[in-house]
Amino acid sequence: MPIDATLPYDDSNIFARILRGEIPSKRVYEDEFALAFHDINPQAPTHILVIPKGAHVSWDDFSERASADEIAGFVRAVGKIAREHGLVAPGYRLLANVGADSGQEVPHLHVHIFGGRGLGPMLAR
Numbered sequence: 001m002p003i004d005a006t007l008p009y010d011d012s013n014i015f016a017r018i019l020r021g022e023i024p025s026k027r028v029y030e031d032e033f034a035l036a037f038h039d040i041n042p043q044a045p046t047h048i049l050v051i052p053k054g055a056h057v058s059w060d061d062f063s064e065r066a067s068a069d070e071i072a073g074f075v076r077a078v079g080k081i082a083r084e085h086g087l088v089a090p091g092y093r094l095l096a097n098v099g100a101d102s103g104q105e106v107p108h109l110h111v112h113i114f115g116g117r118g119l120g121p122m123l124a125r
C-alpha cells in the first residue's frame with residue numbers, strides 16, 4: 001500500500017525497526033549516517049537499500065530538513081556502497097520512491113541500488 005509522503009514520521013515503520021535492531025536484515029554497510037542491507041525481495045542480482053539513520057519519511061523530507069552533514073554522509077555512503085560492490089564499471093541504477101504515485105511503501109527514506117545486469121528502460125510503459 002503506497003504511503004502519503006506528507007505525513008509525519010512514524011517510528012514503528014519496518015526500516016526504523018531494522019535500524020533499532022528489532023528485526024533482522026542482511027546488512028552490508030553501516031556508518032554514522034547510513035545503514036545498507038539487501039532488499040528482501042530483490043529485483044536485480046544486486047538490490048541494496050540504503051537508509052539514513054535520521055527519522056526522514058522520504059527524499060522530500062530529507063532534502064528539506066536534514067543537516068548538511070547528514071546529506072553529505074548519506075550521499076557519500078550510497079556511492080561508497082556501489083563502489084564496494086563493483087558496480088561502477090558495469091553501471092548501476094539508483095531509485096528513490098516518494099509518495100503514492102511512485103509506489104513508495106516504507107515511510108523511511110531509502111535509496112535502491114540496482115545492478116548486476118542490464119536494467120532495461122527507466123520506467124514501465
Ligand code: AMP
Nearest residue numbers: 014025038039040041097103104105106
Ligand atoms: P519502496 O516501494 O521504494 O518503498 O520499496 C520498499 C522496499 O523494501 C521493497 O523493495 C521491499 O522488498 C523492501 N522491504 C520491505 N521489507 C523489507 C525488509 N524487512 N528487509 C529488506 N527489505 C524490505
